[in-house]
Structure formats: C-alpha cells, structure tokens
Amino acid sequence: MEVRTVDTRQRILDAGERLFMAHGYEGTSMRQITGEAGVNLAAVNYHFGSKESLMQEVFRRRLDWLNEERMRVLDELEAEADGQPVKPSAIVDAFFGTLLRMAGDENRGGMTFLRLLGRTLTEPSEFIRAFLAHEYQVVMDRYKEALFRALPEVPKAEIVWRFHFMLGATSYAIAGTDALRLVTDWQIEAEDSTDRLDRLVPRLMSFLLGGLRAPLPQF
Template identity: 45%
Template sequence: MSDLLEARQVDTATRILDAAEVLFVEHGFEATSMRMITQRAEVNLAAVNYHFGSKDALFQGVFTRRLTPLTRLAVQNLDKLEAEAGPNAPSVDAIMHAFVDAALDIAHDPKRGGVIFVRLLSRTFVESHPALRESLPRHYEELVARYAQATAKALPHIDSNELQWRLSFAFSAIFNAFAGNNILRLFVSDPVVNARDPRLIATYLVPFVVAGLIAPATAKGA
C-alpha cells in the first residue's frame, strides 16, 4: 500500500508541475493563479500546498526539473566541440550552434519538456521573476562560464568588457526568440515571421547572433 500511495503522490506532483508549466508559458507567472493550476491539474489547493508549499516554490520546481537536462546537454556539446578543435578555438558560429542545438534537442523531446519548456525557460529570462534570481546563478554558473570562456578564446581581439556586452545581447536575443515573442505583430498586421517553430527560429537566429558577436571591435573611448 505504501508503494501505491507513493506512486499516487508522484503522479499528483507531476500533474501539478505539468499544468503549471503550460500555464506559466501561456500567461506568465504573475497572471497564472493557483486556481488556474488546480483546475488544469484536477487537484485541490491542499495538494499543491502539500507538494510545493507556495506558488514561488512551485515555479522553482517547474523550472529546476527541466533545467538540468538542458545545461548538461549544452555543456556536453561544448565539450565535444572543444575536443574536436584541439588547441585551436572553435568558431563563434560553432559555439552558438552548440548552445542552440541543445535547446532544439530539448524542444523536440517531450520527455525532457519539449518546446513548452524551451519557451518557459526563455520567458523566465525575459520576465526575470524574483523567485529564481537566487537559484539561477547556481544552476547556470558552469554553463555561462564555459560559453563565455569559449567565446573569449574565439575572439581574443575583443575587449573583455565589450565581449560581456555582446554576450548579454546575444543571449537576450536567443532567449527572447525562443520565448515566441514576435515584436513585429505590434507593427505589422500579418508578419511572415513564424515565432513558434524552434528550428526555423534557429535558422535565422544563429547567423544574426554570430554577426553581432564577431563585428569589428568598438573604438576605445567611443
């Protein structure tokens, strides 16, 4: 009986996480109410409080259960890329593809969250909720450091301060794009941009990001 009870509890927690994940993507964290989550998961509020304690804790639970596979895969892609390059620095294009390819692999694997999680991850960075500000550095420390080091090695002529600016712009563009935000809809009634197809996004996104990273260095004092 205890094994059956434990299995039911795991199933309930998973249903809550799955429901919250979809709702956070569709409506954002602030606009998603606990009532919306309980209705979608078909559980009562007591079950949510039992498993997670609070909405903030639930948000962190949704985020962290999917984050590990993405960070692990992105670092593995970079490990492989650097091993193949040997003493040479991989190209910036290859470095950006290593990261974006990891996101695409997750986006096409429902068991690891699929496209829903990629959009949640991107939306999290765009909205930057306080619930994750303390936990993000712990989860992303190795990933950010590795990609920053690889890019610096590929662009030794770019000042470290300017490179940080470029990386900030580059990853902002990546996360915003995968979040499905189509800014053109504010200005064009029927834009041709398909902001819901991850592979199509990557096709146009990577060359754009790479062009910004490898652009001529800004003159000192400008």
C-alpha cells in the same frame, strides 16, 4: 513513491509550466494550476511545499538536463579541438542551438518551457533571479571562457556584452511567438509551428553570429 503520486506531481508541473508561461508567476494562482491539473488545491503544498518551490521545480526539471547537455556538447567540442580554440559558430550553436532544439522535444518541455524561460529572464522576481543565477553560473562561465579563447582579438568586455545581446535576441525570439504579431502580421502566419521552429534555428544562428562577429564599435 506510488503511481498516483508521480502522476500528480507531473500533472502539477505540466500545468504550472504552461500557466506560468502564459500569465507569469504572479499572474498565475494555485487554484488555476490545480484546476488545470485536475488535482486538489492542497496537492501543491503537499508535494512541493509552496508556490515558490513549485516554480523552482518547474525550472529545475528542464534546466538540469539543458545545462548538462550544454556542458557535454562543449566538452566534446573542446576534446575534438584538441587544445585549439573552438570555432565561435560551434560555441554559439552549442549554447543556443541546444536550447532551441529543446523546443522540438515535447518530453523536455518543448516550446512551452522555452517560452517560459524566455519571459522569465526579463521578469525576474527576486527569488527566481537568485535561483536562475545559481543554476546558470557554472555553465555561463564555461561558455564565456570558450568565447574568450575563440575570439582573442576581441576585448573580453565586448564579448560579454555580445553574449548578453545574443541571450536577449534568443529569449525574445522564443518568448514572443505572440508578441511577434506585434511586429509582423501576415508574413509568417503561413508557416505552421513546427515548420517555424525548424527555420527559426538557422535564422537565429545567422543573426547571432553576424552580431557576434560585427566590427567593433568606435567610441
């Protein structure tokens, strides 16, 4: 628990976060990580035990705060609502807005972690899916229940699907700052990256709410 230790752990976590984001879990080697972190190759196994454990720690460091924050905000909303259902827009903002606003906070991983999370949600190795499922379970259930109460006229299965679609749109919007160039070329280049994030939140929120409240499909 000395200065150097904390520093080394931190440097490894930071490098891992960035490299896993850029090249994926399998595509990143321990030598890349320790190289970028400027520490010895053996440091990862000494401090974290294994590459898998490092990956988990990279996520835990950020998700613990995020999930607590999501719980806290929803608690607040439900307290304010005083028994009444919380507005859908407030629920969506509490879940996705909180996530997106993380990207503005470099101390919480900023864009890097957000993009890592986005890409990991669609490329889960077995061990990472199990880990994420476990970390997310409780929060997910709370938010689903809140949406059920907020939209009593919408079938629950439909809400679950739309939650899923919202997750996808958000993951992709985050993960794909590069893939974005696949869809667009020039239209968005003008905005710099912080400006882009500021505008992304309301843009995405409008889209998500529009989708959530769309007319029900006719089978």
